[in-house]
Amino acid sequence: MLKVENLFLKRGSFVLHKLSFKVKKHSYFVILGQTGSGKTMLLEALAGLQNIEGKIYCDDVDVSDMPPEKRNFGFVYQDFVLFPNMNVKENIKYSSKYKKIADKENLFEDIVSFLRIENILKRDIRYLSGGEKQRVAIARAIYSRPKLLLLDEPLSAVDPTFRNSIMKSLKDIVKRYSMTIIHVTHNFREASFLADRVAVLLDGKILQTGDAYEVLNKPKNIEVAKFLGFKNIFPATLLGFDQKGRYFSVDPNKIGFGDKQGEGFYSFPCVIENILGMSEHYKVFAKVGDETFFCKVHHSAFDKKRLKEGMKTNMYIDKKDVAFI
Amino acid sequence: MKTDKFFVLIFMFLASILVLFLTIPLIKLFVSVGIVNIFTTIQEKEVYDSIFLTLRSAFYAVVFVCVTGIPLAYLIARYDFWGKSILESVLDIPVMVPHTAAGIALLIAFSNGYFDFIDTVTGIVSAMMFLSAPFLINGAKEGFKKVDVKYEYVARTLGASRMSAFFSIALPNARNDIINGALMMWSRGLGEFGAVVIIAYHPMVAPVLIYDRFNNYGLKYSAPVAASMILVSVCLFLAVRYVNNRLR
Structure with a gap:
């Protein structure tokens, strides 16, 4: 037309x-x-x-x-x-x-x-x-x-x-x-x-x-x-891909803390940098290498994991929640 | 609040000094002449002809500037072009120059044999127009600036041509400023003396007649003409404003 x-x-x-x-x-x-x-x-x-x-x-x-x-x-x-x-x-x-x-x-x-x-x-x-x-x-x-x-x-x-x-x-x-x-x-x-x-x-x-x-x-x-409001946009090299110029993004609600191994997940060690308490969730900023992930953690999960600032732990992302850019 | 009251009182006092200064001469003129004398004077043929000539000439000047000055005002309001600020300054020059000097300039420019200029209505209209056109042009320009160009854009997407959009949207929405500008121009034209007297002592417009009677017969004979002229002008202005407000 x-x-x-x-x-x-x-x-x-x-x-x-x-x-x-x-x-x-x-x-x-x-x-x-x-x-x-x-x-x-x-x-x-x-x-x-x-x-x-x-x-x-x-x-x-x-x-x-x-x-x-x-x-x-x-x-x-x-x-x-x-x-x-x-x-x-x-x-x-x-x-x-x-x-x-x-x-x-x-x-x-x-x-x-x-x-x-x-x-x-x-x-x-x-x-x-x-x-x-x-x-x-x-x-x-x-x-x-x-x-x-x-x-x-x-x-x-x-x-x-x-x-x-x-x-x-x-x-x-x-x-x-x-x-x-x-x-x-x-x-x-x-x-x-x-x-x-x-x-x-x-x-x-x-x-x-x-x-x-x-x-x-x-x-x-x-x-x-x-x-479009995508958060956590990082180079795909962080996930082990060697293509430069390729990026991925992950929803802050889809990031988990703790050990989760297996083919379906990306998992990395991280350090909890900062925690902000909100009414329904906690905003957690976790450092992986040089990059800082922004995560939203529900109160129950937060209490269960006992996350604290400065704590060393693991974070994981389900592969299906990763959007490549 | 006390401080507010004090503030308003000071401003009211200062404003009233000016209001009295502006109104006392007019009130005194009307009181000293008397309404009967004003109506008798208006009926004198010389006075009647003179006032009518003044109103007519000023009206012709306004009509001519409406036809030519409104397009000019629109161009200035809507477009940016080289020399625009110079043009705007040039258009304001007549407001600044002494009126007798404007009369001399007009005489030099147009009394060249091509126009029947000296002691004619054409000469009078030209003198009025030269000195008062900026009021209408500036009024129209401000009016058009207030009308967002998007109104005309939308009109055009609805099928109106450039000219139709101007007449159906820009002009009606700038109308109040244009009418105010026209009234200002007309009133300025009615009172024009300096330039007119250089170009046309005869036929006599009202300001020249007032001056002539004052010079030859004194205040007693010129005051009724002045009062008559003011009365007619005020009545006409009020009528135009009333009609404009009713049409709004």
């Missing part, structure tokens, strides 16, 4: 480095990245709001030089950008002044009931809550019948209590309105719930693209792993 080839964009000191990716028709594509990694700029480039080098194809048509009004891509900004000189209904119907919208009255009714905004249609946008503004902005974008809907951190300004229901609505949009969505966020939980496919954008570069499960669970490099 959407094919991006070598998209290059420079604004001041910030650069999007020749990005290439594809988005399938009627799929939910999430671009994950830290704040300042270029996510909004990328969406604006796709929408035709920034001058770029490279090519953007939509349904095999080159739209790289098309103005935004001809591309038929909807856009919802993080701060929703509802037009202050119009009420809710006028905001939603804005596109009908410039586009022919098939069966527009039924579509309007359907969107309004789907997003549960029937009661606020005549309201001034100044008197809407964050969640209402967000739903109106989405309604306005859907009503214009875009082929592709671009969502810029749409949940960041929404009260956490409404997030789950809005996420569900976002997911339903793809099927209900036969739309393709590109959603940018820094929140990998959002990505995990919503995405069919995920791309990780860091410092203006796409570092990994793939199925949501694969990207979120099997990062291909350290930057992606760190961004």
